[in-house]
Amino acid sequence: MSPHAPLAPHPPAEGPPLLGEPLALEFVNTHYAVRGCLRDGLAGTRELAWWLWACRERFATVLSEEHLARIGPSDVMCFQQLRDAARRLIEAQTLGQAPDPRDIAQVNRAGGLGRSWPVLVWENDGRPHAVPTGACGPLLECQAELAHETVRLITSPTLTVKPCLAPGCVLYFERTPPRREWCSPGCGNRARAARHYNRHRNPTPPPAHP
Numbered sequence: 693m694s695p696h697a698p699l700a701p702h703p704p705a706e707g708p709p710l711l712g713e714p715l716a717l718e719f720v721n722t723h724y725a726v727r728g729c730l731r732d733g734l735a736g737t738r739e740l741a742w743w744l745w746a747c748r749e750r751f752a753t754v755l756s757e758e759h760l761a762r763i764g765p766s767d768v769m770c771f772q773q774l775r776d777a778a779r780r781l782i783e784a785q786t787l788g789q790a791p792d793p794r795d796i797a798q799v800n801r802a803g804g805l806g807r808s809w810p811v812l813v814w815e816n817d818g819r820p821h822a823v824p825t826g827a828c829g830p831l832l833e834c835q836a837e838l839a840h841e842t843v844r845l846i847t848s849p850t851l852t853v854k855p856c857l858a859p860g861c862v863l864y865f866e867r868t869p870p871r872r873e874w875c876s877p878g879c880g881n882r883a884r885a886a887r888h889y890n891r892h893r894n895p896t897p898p899p900a901h902p
């Protein structure tokens with residue numbers, strides 16, 4: 693059992709999806725929908741703590757249970773604002789639209805905040821090991837990592853990000869393989885069922901998806 697298990701033994705009911713996408717996409721996908729209703733997977737301190745806990749192995753920053761237990765409303769707001777800026781930038785990129793400079797500034801500001809370094813700890817009778825140490829604290833370092841991942845994703849020459857085309861889905865995914873249209877098999881099934889339904893309701897071909 694994970695040493696962090698007592699912190700979040702149960703994920704939130706119908707919590708945000710974790711689809712194995714690049715971390716920046718998992719982050720923006722905390723804005724998601726359940727049966728057509730939009731949800732915020734970072735809505736409060738418990739939700740943010742759970743998401744960070746669930747993704748903890750994808751961060752270089754080490755988050756202890758104590759750090760997660762100390763998350764406050766202002767931390768939630770910072771993560772939400774960074775997530776929303778990253779999401780709008782990815783949306784602008786996928787739509788071929790101009791980005792909002794304020795979103796670029798938000799991501800770049802977060803990316804410059806956290807800088808940690810390894811401190812060598814070597815007791816006489818033990819093995820040398822590195823303890824990550826930072827001046828900003830692990831929550832800011834996690835925001836910086838998310839900002840770096842967002843920049844990496846948006847500027848990657850090889851990654852192609854797409855919005856899921858299933859009805860009601862608001863998630864993004866990395867388009868591998870290139871013809872993939874849905875974020876998950878569940879969305880693929882729903883989209884095929886909707887197409888089948890529309891085809892039988894409307895004998896004329898439906899208009900192409902915008």
Ligand SMILES: [Zn+2]
Pocket residue numbers: 856857858861862863874875876879
């Ligand atoms: Zn989807």
